[in-house]
Amino acid sequence: xxxxxxxxxxxxxxxxxxxxxxxxxxxxxxxxxxxxxxxxxxxxxxxxxxxxxxxxxxxxxxxxxxxxxxxxxxxxxxxxxxxxxxxxxxxxxxxxxxxxxxxxxxxxxxxxxxxxxxxxxxxxxxxxxxxxxxxxxxxxxxxxxxxxxxxxxxxxxxxxx
Amino acid sequence: xxxxxxxxxxxxxxxxxxxxxxxxxxxxxxxxxxxxxxxxxxxxxxxxxxxxxxxxxxxxxxxxxxxxxxxxxxxxxxxxxxxxxxxxxxxxxxxxxxxxxxxxxxxxxxxxxxxxxxxxxxxxxxxxxxxxxxxxxxxxxxxxxxxxxxxxxxxxxxxxxxxxxxxxxxxxxxxxxxxxxxxxxxxxxxxxxxxxxxxxxxxxxxxxxxxxxxxxxxxxxxxxxxxxxxxxxxxxxxxxxxxxxxxxxxxxxxxxxxxxxxxxxxxxxxxxxxxxxxxxxxxxxxxxxxxxxxxxxxxxxxxxxxxxxxxxxxxxxxxxxxxxxxxxxxxxxxxxxxxxxxxxxxxxxxxxxxxxxxxxxxxxxxxxxxxxxxxxxxxxxxxxxxxxxxxxxxxxxxxxxxxxxxxxxxxxxxxxxxxxxxxxxxxxxxxxxxxxxxxxxxxxxxxxxxxxxxxxxxxxxxxxxxxxxxxxxxxxxxxx
Numbered sequence: 001x002x003x004x005x006x007x008x009x010x011x012x013x014x015x016x017x018x019x020x021x022x023x024x025x026x027x028x029x030x031x032x033x034x035x036x037x038x039x040x041x042x043x044x045x046x047x048x049x050x051x052x053x054x055x056x057x058x059x060x061x062x063x064x065x066x067x068x069x070x071x072x073x074x075x076x077x078x079x080x081x082x083x084x085x086x087x088x089x090x091x092x093x094x095x096x097x098x099x100x101x102x103x104x105x106x107x108x109x110x111x112x113x114x115x116x117x118x119x120x121x122x123x124x125x126x127x128x129x130x131x132x133x134x135x136x137x138x139x140x141x142x143x144x145x146x147x148x149x150x151x152x153x154x155x156x157x158x159x160x161x
Numbered sequence: 162x163x164x165x166x167x168x169x170x171x172x173x174x175x176x177x178x179x180x181x182x183x184x185x186x187x188x189x190x191x192x193x194x195x196x197x198x199x200x201x202x203x204x205x206x207x208x209x210x211x212x213x214x215x216x217x218x219x220x221x222x223x224x225x226x227x228x229x230x231x232x233x234x235x236x237x238x239x240x241x242x243x244x245x246x247x248x249x250x251x252x253x254x255x256x257x258x259x260x261x262x263x264x265x266x267x268x269x270x271x272x273x274x275x276x277x278x279x280x281x282x283x284x285x286x287x288x289x290x291x292x293x294x295x296x297x298x299x300x301x302x303x304x305x306x307x308x309x310x311x312x313x314x315x316x317x318x319x320x321x322x323x324x325x326x327x328x329x330x331x332x333x334x335x336x337x338x339x340x341x342x343x344x345x346x347x348x349x350x351x352x353x354x355x356x357x358x359x360x361x362x363x364x365x366x367x368x369x370x371x372x373x374x375x376x377x378x379x380x381x382x383x384x385x386x387x388x389x390x391x392x393x394x395x396x397x398x399x400x401x402x403x404x405x406x407x408x409x410x411x412x413x414x415x416x417x418x419x420x421x422x423x424x425x426x427x428x429x430x431x432x433x434x435x436x437x438x439x440x441x442x443x444x445x446x447x448x449x450x451x452x453x454x455x456x457x458x459x460x461x462x463x464x465x466x467x468x469x470x471x472x473x474x475x476x477x478x479x480x481x482x483x484x485x486x487x488x489x490x491x492x493x494x495x496x497x498x499x500x501x502x503x504x505x506x507x508x509x510x511x512x513x514x515x516x517x518x519x520x521x522x523x524x525x526x527x528x529x530x531x532x533x534x535x536x537x538x539x540x541x542x543x544x545x546x547x548x549x550x551x552x553x554x555x556x557x558x559x560x561x562x563x564x565x566x567x568x569x570x571x572x573x574x575x576x577x578x579x580x581x582x583x584x585x586x587x588x589x590x591x592x593x594x595x596x597x598x599x600x601x602x603x604x605x606x607x608x609x610x611x612x613x614x615x616x617x618x619x620x621x622x623x624x625x626x627x628x629x630x631x632x633x634x635x636x637x638x639x640x641x
Contacts, residue, residue: 001222008479010479011193014189014190014508015504015505015507015511018504018511019511020182021183021237021241021511022511022514024179026178026518028234029522059444123533140532141531155599
């Protein structure tokens, strides 16, 4: 049997231990939150440039071109154009799609174009035959620059300023 | 590109350190509970401590091998909670002479083994998107099982168990995972439609009637669970899960308003029609009424829990020193009251904070992952954990009516333990996908070139290629 003093010490010791665990977790998180910034691609921040001056030289800022139209270059709908608003665009054979593709190689809900910040992104919605940006098949949402062709089945579309 | 934009660290060593600290907490709690009775280092203590440490380290090794970039704090938090739960159940066993801790230990082992199998075999959460509609069917079957005669068992007034021969199991616990998978798959595919169509009334954009369909189905499922299984907690959980996921998918406040209206309507009807709901509400509002207190199934349990919390005070009576065993179901429904009595407000807030941290890590994984299915799934699963905590702790502290949900990882109950560990497995996988260095995209200018070296680079590129576009149904295979 332990003395009362020892039992009391252990009792408070356990509460302190619990809070030590929490404080260590939070301090581990504080460092962890930085990781999201490290994997960030695109423009280096001002502080990063100050630390590594070569970063600024390596990344000339790309000219900002806002896309305002979506035009179909190839495929059954070639020549048609669609003005881009602030809402996402669904591409596919389904009747609900914003741009209904009459294309046997397209899926019902094939891909979606959506605006984020000042850019448009394309995301494949799990189509059967895939979506190609330039000549790479999409595996995740990617930003679309004006003039880069997007191929869905036999249809090719691109964004125009 | 400089060091700044190279691959992130895997941070498995941080996890190991925190895991050891979490094990010290769990084992320390287990030692303290037997201290007063001179049973600090009996056989049970060693069996539990060694098993807990072994399974925790096994998960850690599996994460090193299979999900290198998984979030480093999720596992330590859950191990700490599970360890504290085991200690408290062990402590209540000493008082009541039960053997619940041994069962809980077995289920902990089983649940962690199932989670390891999940991480090992699944590898990428996006595969689950293929099973969107299968998950719906599986959920329906799981929810129906307890109602089948012969299989289903009714315990304590709720018909949510099935008899497996050696043990009873609550299939509804697993159904919350399959429902989350279905909602995530459905909403990530149909989000734009639900988002764009519909009339605008003032600041609200109302959804179309046919887009309301799934919400009505979710509502009917919840009401069905409430009527036929008499399980208020799960009913709230399923509906809350759907409401949050559709809100996150569409960011339309109108869904929340419609959902709340449906809850108010359903709750009011249930209160008027079903005696078990009426009794719960009565035991909540008039808890200290002697007549309600003495009634069978009245407020005896919740009031005793409140007395326990009160006698705990700020720093608690100390583990093994209180009388938490007076409360009925002290080791399952009321384990928060038992912990509050023996650890006090200081200890209980630490436990609540552990849950808060766990949920924030789940939401952080949702923010970080790149596919909308994973985002929705991680949000839904973290919210499930959060809602369970809110409903249980709110019920014990008499903020809301007491319902039959379990406190994740703390309460005795195998099915809940299994389901919650599987949720943790999925969150770990999603956080791994979120923190894994991105595969350089085709539009090279906007993406930093990244040194691709050795096994890591090869495996990431290989994975992205195989699972990219094949994660969905193949409705439209037409090759003329």
